[in-house]
Amino acid sequence: MNQELLAALSGIDVDYTDIRFDEEEKTKIAFEGDDIAQVATYRPRGGHVRAYVGGGKATATFSRIEDARATAEKAARAARILAEHRSKPIRLAEAPILRRSFIASAEHDPRRVSLSEKHELLSHYNRIALAARDVLTTQFIYEDSFSHRSFVNSEGTAVEYDHLIAHILGVIVGRRGDTMQRGFFAVGGSSDFGRMLDRDERLKESLADLDELLDSQxxxxxxxxxxxxxxxxxxxxxxxxxxxxxxxxxxxxxxxxxxxxxxxxxxxxxxxxxxxxxxxxxxxxxxxxxxxxxxxxxxxxxxxxxxxxxxxxxxxxxxxxxxxxxxxxxxxxxxxxxxxxxxxxxxxxxxxxxxxxxxxxxxxxxxxxxxxxxxxxxxxxxxxxxxxxxxxxxxxxxxxxxxxxxxxxxxxxxxxxxxxxxxxxxxxxxxxxxxxxxxxxxxxxxxxxxxxxxxxxxxx
Amino acid sequence: MLNVIQCAQSQEDVAQAEVFWRCEDSMSCTFSGGQLESVGLSNRSATALRVVSGSRIGASFGESPEQVGLLEDAKSSAAFGGSAGYRFASEQPTLCVDAFDPAIADLDIGELVEACLDIHRCIHRLAPDADPSLYCASSVHSVRVATTEGVDVEERSTRWVIRVVIPFADRGTDIGAYGLLLGRSRMSPSDRWIAELVEQRNLGGQPSRPRAGRLPVLLFPQVSNLLIAPLNAGLNGHGFADETSPLCGKMETPIFSKRLTILEDPGHASLFQPRSFDDEGIACRPRTILDAGVLTGCLTDLRSAERLQSGSTGNGIRRSRLSAKIDDPPAPNLMAAVIEPGDEAVSDLIAGIDDGLLVTFIRGLHSSNLAQGSFSVQTDGFHILDGKVAGYLTRTMIAGNIYEDFQTIRALSREVEPTAEGFLSFGGSAPYILLDSVNVTVG
Structure with missing residues (x-):
């Protein structure tokens, strides 16, 4: 990918330019009460360009890699227009040139967990919450996101890096008499799927808080x-x-x-x-x-x-x-x-x-x-x-x-x-x-x- | 017809399919610190595909309907999806308003830059010491919904936005006079509009602390619109199906002051972001949600309508509480919150306040228990004493519940402003609302 990005920038007359391309894969499962509100997979991709010319700056986004060069040219032109109206040039601080790949890895990688297992885990927590006293409904969401990013700039930096994160969020709605309150459950927040397993005790603490909140002023x-x-x-x-x-x-x-x-x-x-x-x-x-x-x-x-x-x-x-x-x-x-x-x-x-x-x-x-x-x-x-x-x-x-x-x-x-x-x-x-x-x-x-x-x- | 819909129709294991595709082509220009800051060009496209396979529903997302693997991903998801007892849109909506201005679509970045500079020159002429931040943007939007049930509809619109913030002279704060102009065609702020903004900025000469307790509070139109967010949560059809909405059992009964009437009319020609159909391809219809304080309707999408055994009201929007991302599943939301104005001038409303607040902006609404109507927020704005501005607010919170505090509305202004969909806010229009008594805490 970095070669394609470098080709998109080559020969464009700018002081500085960079280009980033993101390829993502996401999974989302959502329960609302007993209902499954959504099971979905998501594969967005797209890019972003920054151009600095004569002290002016412009940014531009694009969806298809084929559009990268035209987007970079448009950004350069826009930066030139801006530069005509600036007396103080926009500058960038020195930064080391970096050429490396940072590839995500996790002991229990959510990308290697089946949709069925993710679904069952979320369903398990949702069932515990729905069975609690005075719980009216729930919203439980599992999301994981893997993003592979490629970045090059006109100074020679060329890096590839990954972001990988997964989490479970639960909102539990309880009602007692006229009082309605919400309890919250959040686990994960890292690249390790294992962090979301065996968290029943954490959920029960949230349910106990909700139970007490329903009697509170x-x-x-x-x-x-x-x-x-x-x-x-x-x-x-x-x-x-x-x-x-x-x-x-x-x-x-x-x-x-x-x-x-x-x-x-x-x-x-x-x-x-x-x-x-x-x-x-x-x-x-x-x-x-x-x-x-x-x-x-x-x-x-x-x-x-x-x-x-x-x-x-x-x-x-x-x-x-x-x-x-x-x-x-x-x-x-x-x-x-x-x-x-x-x-x-x-x-x-x-x-x-x-x-x-x-x-x-x-x-x-x-x-x-x-x-x-x-x-x-x-x-x-x-x-x-x-x-x-x-x-x-x-x-x-x-x-x-x-x-x-x-x-x-x-x-x-x-x-x-x-x-x-x-x-x-x-x-x-x-x-x-x-x-x-x-x-x-x-x-x-x-x-x-x-x-x-x-x-x-x-x-x- | 979109290829993916054709493809879905040809597959035996796909009972129904729906594509939602939105594109935005925009230019923006920002100005701050006495300089043009940057130019942004954005061309974004996002697609959501929902399929019913084996009577279960699955979804997938990408940039365009042509993306490889979209249909297979949605079918795989359907294996674990919920049951779908409803049918995707089958009746072709009629486009009710022409919201597309070709002049916006053809606008050059140089023209946008000039427009931004013109506004700065105007402000500088009236207030040479002001240091405004400006944001000018033009955009072209298109939304297309196609289903295997026979709907294929696309609506294009254009938008023009000018946002101005002039910080108070005391720059130790990050608040100031805030102005927003919204249109579907290019417009320049009038001298009067800028003069009022400069005047508002000049009122912020020093802070003034109101006393704590219950005080009258006058809400700017954008704040009136924001405080409708708890009502949006209460009107959600799922809340009626779950019986979690505080409005359950209150249909056709008074819930607010009789001074308050709210229309839901997404196709109204005067709106900034009119829509003819929702994100599920269901035609939008003008309705009165609140008639002189009496609740007259709730909001449904296809799924909540099925749960309530009714029809969709055309309010299925891909929007959650805090975002409007493509992967937010359709959910019932207000598309246009048109709050009917009153008949008093805002200057008279201010003059009638002995000791109270004029609230121009609120922070932290998302932290409140919106589903129950609660709000507890920090305020920007002015302290009003004896009908005049005494100074700007600092460390001041207002808190309450809209189902109590909106029972006693003292008045609504005859002036209205358009509002835009955003973080907790809704498209539509709103007047200034003077609440008789709200709890105020001062830190």
Whole structure:
């Protein structure tokens, strides 16, 4: 494939160009209650070109490899038009030339598992959920995705790399009286099919949470000290800081760049955060990004101070920093943008018991039901539990949290000794192509204690 | 006729087949930091094939209906698929609106760049210190559905989008004045439209914190549309079949304020993204979903219609809660949420608020229990005191349940804006909605 891509670029008059071609194979099985909503296979393919000419930039997508050259020519012409209207040329940071293949392998490769076995596994979990007390219906989805990508650029880089990931997601809807709530089950999130086997205990924990949630009342609105469980803390750091560590989020905002300058004390000295696509078997693990840069670990917060940012070649040039290998596209239809990989709060030394004992009136917040990053950020809990006088008490529902980047991180007063990585996570990021949904992303954290967070409940 | 349909018809082990094929050819131009940023050209095509084989349904996906292996993959999937007691579309829909402008299809990238620069010049003239981000895009879309049952229909449309964000002067925030122009033909924002945007930006001089508690909240049209997302979940025909919808048993009864009427009319000529048929090839029909607060209809696709033993309402869309990917199976969704306007000017609505919120954008709606109508979101917008803007909102959340908070709508504006299908939002149109009382939390 690389030879075909190189041929498509040859002789086009540009300063820099690259081309990527993706060939994917996916399987999807979905149950809705007793019904099988979908069993499907998916073999999309397509390509993407970036062209830089005279300081201007253009991108273009195509579906058939035969269209690669015409697309590259169109992109070059569009970049030339843009260059006529730019006084500041767009530059790319230096990047090493890489010529390698990174082929996916897994001990228990989902590609070698039959459709029948995948179907039976999902059906097994679905049956357990449907048999639970007061469960009205379910949505269980199995998905695996294998993507083989080829990338070449005009500097001489030529790489082939694979992404392989499989997961099971379950949403369980329960009703008791007038109360209806949802339980969640997520396993997998790596290239290892075996990670989804024998997870009945995890499912039963989710069903027990749902059972208790059905008897719970909504959280009371207000500001409280809270303890976040590892899943909640992982979503929290992704939304509260991770998106702000993506250098394109502040590219044209001088005030924000100053406020988030490297070395700034942004958080409690207890907080250390890094992004690392080389952690084995996580959702955000990859060998090389979609600019042909090898993956590497990037410290983001060290002892409460901003220590690094995630870069594309463009932002690395603007900030005069080395590349970090974080420029990725969800598939062939999209231009790569800066994305986190596996974003992690490093383990601390506090125990969960000590965190709970330190709170007189607050909440224990579990799980992450999604969120949105920004200077002010928000995220939703799966469930929460009231803490009174140092003891965990009744479960509450509908606890959505918000906070502010410049105050909340400084209020982290304890970091736990029990780091866990999420098994499934997805996140959308807006770009000029629209919102790119990524499932190849992950976060991890131990329990953490925040001295103050805002809960937007229904009752004050 | 598509080859894959012909091929399916000739195979004894295929009882029915359906192809859904969508193509998009688009150009976009972005401007930020006082410079043109980039140009994007996109040509995407995606196909979904569903077959019924051995009375079970299977699916496969690729870029085009000609892709090798598509039919065999779908047949293999059908061996493990669900039972299909329904028939794919058999009645050819009539195309009800011409949404295709050849001038958009013929547009050159240079013209799009010039359009983007023109908007920047206009903003710069009115607000020389503003540093806007602009997005201009033109696109040509086609959707084709063909079935072995006799349907083969294609609809083409064009779109023109201008999105402008002018950050507040206090650049320590990432919020600002936000404007969106949607059309099917090329259009330029009027001087008045830009002037209003600049004025909105100038109102954001400093933050202002409202008190916590129940306050009146005025929703921008795009936010009015977003808060319909829980209603979309409640109207889902599967929720009626499972009895998981909070609207079960409430047909023909009041569920909202009588000020609220919502039409579902995907073929309406004024819409940004009109459609004549859904993603299963079923003709769209104008219907009233909510008539003066009274629930009058739910949404079905072929599968949920079978479960309810009714016919499809033509709302089978390949869209899940958070995405609209080709491999999202058809599911009941609003295609056009046309919220009927009221008769008051938005300026009068603002003037009538003693202490409340004007919400221009909400974040985090997807974290809420939408199926039950709940929302708990962070807000962008303005604090209104004594009928005037006191400053922009920061660290402010609103939370509640649409089935309670939309019972007491104080008023709707006479001004309406078109809305676009997107992340949780729906095509259609919406006015400003003034909710009498919503719980507000301030961090």
């Amino acid at each position: 909504p959280a009371r609105a207000g500001t409280y000290p809270i303890v976040l469980d590892p899943i909640g803390a992982a979503v929290f750091i992704h939304e509260a800081f991770g998106h702000r560590s993506e250098a394109d989020s502040m590219l044209d905002n001088e005030v924000l760049r100053d406020r988030l300058a490297l070395g700034t004390e942004i958080a409690s000295p207890l907080l250390n955060v890094f992004d690392d696509p080389t952690i084995p078997n996580c959702g955000g693990t990859y060998p090389v990004d979609d600019e042909g840069i090898e993956a590497r670990k990037t410290p983001l917060i060290v002892d409460g101070h901003i220590a690094g940012r995630l870069h594309s070649r463009e932002t690395a040039a603007v900030f005069d920093k080395p590349v970090t290998g974080n420029c990725r596209a969800s598939d062939a239809g999209y231009t790569p943008v800066i994305r986190m990989s596996n974003t992690v709060i490093a383990q601390g030394s506090s125990s969960l018991d000590d965190m709970i004992a330190s709170i007189d009136d607050g909440y224990y917040v579990a799980g992450g039901a999604g969120g949105q990053g920004g200077i002010d950020f928000t995220f939703g809990a799966r469930w929460a539990r009231r803490i009174r006088k140092g003891r965990l008490e009744e479960m509450v529902s509908d606890a959505n949290l918000s906070g502010n980047l410049f105050t909340t991180l400084k209020g982290i007063s304890m970091v736990g000794d029990d780091l866990q990585m999420l098994e499934y996570f997805d996140c959308g990021k807006g770009s000029s192509d629209g919102i790119q949904m990524f499932s190849r992303i992950c976060a991890g954290a131990p329990h953490i204690k925040l001295d103050t967070a805002t809960i937007g409940g229904i009752e004050c």
